[in-house]
Amino acid sequence: MSPVHEAERDWMVVAPWWKWSDPVDPQVGRLTQPVFQKYETSDVANAFLKDPQRSLKFVQEDLVHSVQAAPAIPLGLGGRLRRFSEKVYLPDGTNTRKLFLDAHKRFYLVVCSIHCDGPGLPRAARAKVCEAGFVVRRRTARIPAPARAEGLEIVQQIGSTRRRLAVANMMTAGSAQTAASTTLVGAMTQQARAVTQLRQRASTIKLLELERVRLEEWVDRVGVTAELQGWFPSARDRIGSWEAVESRPEDPAGEAVFRLRPLIPDPNDREHAGQFGTIYFGLLPTSSADADERGQARFDDTQFYEVQCFVRRHHRPHPPGTPCPCPDRLFWSQSTEPYKIAAHFDLDGTSNRPVTVQLPDLPALAAQARPTAGVSFARPEGSVQVSGGSGGPIPLGLSGAPQICSFSIPLITIVAMFVFEIFLPIVVLLFGLFFLLKLRFCFSPSIDLSASVAAELSLTETTTTQELGMEAAVSANVDAAFPAQPEMRSKLKGTFSPVALANMARQQERAAVKGPDSGVIEWEVRKEHA
Numbered sequence: 001m002s003p004v005h006e007a008e009r010d011w012m013v014v015a016p017w018w019k020w021s022d023p024v025d026p027q028v029g030r031l032t033q034p035v036f037q038k039y040e041t042s043d044v045a046n047a048f049l050k051d052p053q054r055s056l057k058f059v060q061e062d063l064v065h066s067v068q069a070a071p072a073i074p075l076g077l078g079g080r081l082r083r084f085s086e087k088v089y090l091p092d093g094t095n096t097r098k099l100f101l102d103a104h105k106r107f108y109l110v111v112c113s114i115h116c117d118g119p120g121l122p123r124a125a126r127a128k129v130c131e132a133g134f135v136v137r138r139r140t141a142r143i144p145a146p147a148r149a150e151g152l153e154i155v156q157q158i159g160s161t162r163r164r165l166a167v168a169n170m171m172t173a174g175s176a177q178t179a180a181s182t183t184l185v186g187a188m189t190q191q192a193r194a195v196t197q198l199r200q201r202a203s204t205i206k207l208l209e210l211e212r213v214r215l216e217e218w219v220d221r222v223g224v225t226a227e228l229q230g231w232f233p234s235a236r237d238r239i240g241s242w243e244a245v246e247s248r249p250e251d252p253a254g255e256a257v258f259r260l261r262p263l264i265p266d267p268n269d270r271e272h273a274g275q276f277g278t279i280y281f282g283l284l285p286t287s288s289a290d291a292d293e294r295g296q297a298r299f300d301d302t303q304f305y306e307v308q309c310f311v312r313r314h315h316r317p318h319p320p321g322t323p324c325p326c327p328d329r330l331f332w333s334q335s336t337e338p339y340k341i342a343a344h345f346d347l348d349g350t351s352n353r354p355v356t357v358q359l360p361d362l363p364a365l366a367a368q369a370r371p372t373a374g375v376s377f378a379r380p381e382g383s384v385q386v387s388g389g390s391g392g393p394i395p396l397g398l399s400g401a402p403q404i405c406s407f408s409i410p411l412i413t414i415v416a417m418f419v420f421e422i423f424l425p426i427v428v429l430l431f432g433l434f435f436l437l438k439l440r441f442c443f444s445p446s447i448d449l450s451a452s453v454a455a456e457l458s459l460t461e462t463t464t465t466q467e468l469g470m471e472a473a474v475s476a477n478v479d480a481a482f483p484a485q486p487e488m489r490s491k492l493k494g495t496f497s498p499v500a501l502a503n504m505a506r507q508q509e510r511a512a513v514k515g516p517d518s519g520v521i522e523w524e525v526r527k528e529h530a
Contacts, residue, residue, distance in 0.1 A: 009118045013309050013333035016113045017277050018053050018527045026121030033334035034112035034134070034309045036097070036284060038062070040352070040521070044107045045261075048281055052111070052263060052273040057522040058097070061348045064340050066092035068163040073459045076497025077467040082459045083500050084435040093162030096304070097339040099286050104342065104349030108284040110134050112260070112309045112333060113277045123278045130314035130324045132260035132280045135252055137230050138242065138303050139338070147222035154215050161208045168201040230255040231298060233290070241292050248332040252310065258282050260309065276529045280311070286341055301343040309333040359417060360410035374408035425488050434492065438504055459499065467498045474498040477505055 015032035022028045037055035041047055047054065067087050076082040100106035114124040114132075143151055218224075230245040232254050245255060260282040265274035273279075284307065290298035299305070313328040342349050383403075385396035428436055475493060478501060482488045492501060 009116045010329075011124050011311060011313060011331040012115045012117045012121070013112050013311055013331060014115060016052065016111050016273070016279050017529060018273055019111075023527050023529050026115075029113075029115070029121050034110055034307060034336050036099070036307075036336065036339070037109045037111055037524075039107045039109070040105055042102070042107055044109055044283060045281075048109055048111075049263065052279065052281075053524065053526050055109075055524050057524050059522060060091065062098055062100075063091040064094065064096040064098045065089050066159070066163060066166075068167055071167055076462075076499055077464055077471065078497070080497040081495060081500055082462075082497050084438060084496065084504065088167070090163070090166045092159070093166045097337055098342050099284070099339050100342045100346065100349040100352070101286050101344065103287075103344070103353065104346065105352040106286075106349070108286065109281045110258075110260070110284050110307055110309065110336070111279065111281045113279050114311055114331075115278070123276075124311075124313075126262055126264075126278050127317055128313050129262070129278075129280075129311055130318075130327060131312040132262070132310070133252075133257045134260055134282055134307050134309040135230055135255055135257055136285065136305055136307055137228055137245065137335075138305050140227050140229060140242075142225045142227055144222055144224075147218070147224075151218060151222070151224070154211065154218055158208065158211045158215060161204060161211055165201065165204045165208060168197065168204055231290070232256065238290050239293065240290050240298065247308070247335075250330060258285065260311075273529070280309075299341050301341050304338045304340060306338050307336040357413065360414060365410055371406075372408045373406050374410075375412060376404055376406040379403040379405065425482075425485050429487060429491060434495065437492075438507060440508070459503075462499045470502055471498045474501045474505070477501070 012030065013034065014029050015035045017023045017029065019035045020028045020032060037048070038058060039047055039055060066089070068090050070083070070086050070088045073082055099108055112134075114129065115121045116124055227244050228247055229242040230252075231240055232243050233240040233256055240256070245252075260280040263274040263279035263281060265272035269275070286299065288298045292298070310330055310332045312324070312330045314324045315326040315328050318325055379399050379402060381399060381402050383399045385399050387394045387396055424436070428434060475498075478489050478492050482492075
């Protein structure tokens with residue numbers, strides 16, 4: 001029989017040492033919680049085992065954003081618009097982490113370190129760990145029905161003020177960047193504008209503080225109670241529910257648990273980060289096929305989630321995967337920072353995994369043309385039948401007998417592309433959604449602008465004279481981009497000023513040179529353990 005472990009102090013589950021502000025100060029480590037590490041590869045386990053510190057840096061695109069009103073700007077040449085949208089998409093001011101989906105080519109690990117709660121915060125022995133895991137939870141609030149309208153108004157006001165602050169921060173940062181590149185007179189004007197912007201920002205911060213106090217008073221007055229919820233699977237496949245849980249239960253029985261695995265470094269690699277701690281890691285789910293009884297997804301982009309890790313200690317070692325004959329205690333970490341899940345069609349996320357659909361080579365297709373299986377449609381009796389003609393669709397009535405029609409993949413691809421090209425201008429013009437044109441990659445601009453203009457043209461500093469000078473080149477570019485769509489050309493030139501069209505062309509030109517966006521790739525800074 002294996003020996004019984006000696007009694008020892010309680011354990012602490014904290015961040016790994018390389019995430020401490022001071023990697024060798026145990027007092028710093030005590031105040032930490034498990035962390036998320038971001039990767040662009042699905043092979044995250046092997047990447048982590050090879051080099052635990054090598055992960056992607058969290059940048060601005062990893063913050064929750066919101067749609068906000070853009071700062072007011074003067075109209076351009078002839079009273080035309082200088083931008084395609086009066087909205088901007090900026091961080092919402094809460095500094096809440098946003099985690100992308102697997103489909104966005106972003107993957108995340110939960111990483112923690114286990115220590116004894118004693119002087120110097122010594123590492124716990126891996127042999128004494130019986131089980132390690134984590135749970136994903138969400139926080140909700142129970143609000144009395146009569147008080148919901150007032151609470152919604154307060155929350156909306158706070159959100160509006162946060163968005164104003166985000167815009168103010170953007171404007172202040174922009175002023176600082178342009179001040180160094182202006183003339184003396186321009187610098188003085190810019191300085192005066194910056195002072196005004198700083199005052200407005202300070203006023204907005206003060207207003208936000210007052211509204212937060214108002215929210216706290218409302219919470220106390222109406223008796224709002226916070227509730228921590230965990231996910232509990234049911235006996236039915238992929239069906240479960242969010243239920244109230246304690247923060248640190250004696251046993252997470254029934255709650256969905258994700259396994260944490262030990263980081264076991266190569267004993268010959270003395271510089272491996274895993275040599276300096278008892279490290280555990282696990283893959284964080286950002287999507288799931290689970291849903292509740294009403295069909296609502298387990299994870300969505302509206303809720304706030306957090307992770308809490310736990311480790312169970314045993315008195316006596318036992319083979320992995322077998323029931324613990326003598327469990328000791330369960331130790332919980334603090335909750336991680338709250339996070340939200342990115343929307344499925346998040347533009348930053350979808351740009352991380354571009355998809356190319358190869359259109360058929362028509363000469364090659366003509367040479368090979370023959371009936372082949374591709375996608376089959378089974379038409380039961382009484383199905384609607386329709387055909388196409390030069391004048392539009394031709395109804396053929398209902399089918400009199402069952403049919404199976406097979407279409408080759410090249411044929412479906414060609415027709416789908418034709419339909420898209422025909423209807424995109426119709427949708428843009430019908431609903432005035434001109435910003436959709438900025439999502440096209442086949443826009444090939446060639447505007448002759450000053451070589452000194454390295455970035456996008458300023459929406460506030462560009463003069464009427466400058467716009468007049470670029471109008472001919474911009475007009476020619478629009479004509480070349482939409483040769484068979486005179487109404488589109490007319491609408492673009494009549495609605496938007498040359499600077500707006502030039503900026504769209506510049507963005508498309510940069511995208512064409514750069515190719516599909518693979519996201520912001522910055523690596524976390526490595527730390528050395530003394």
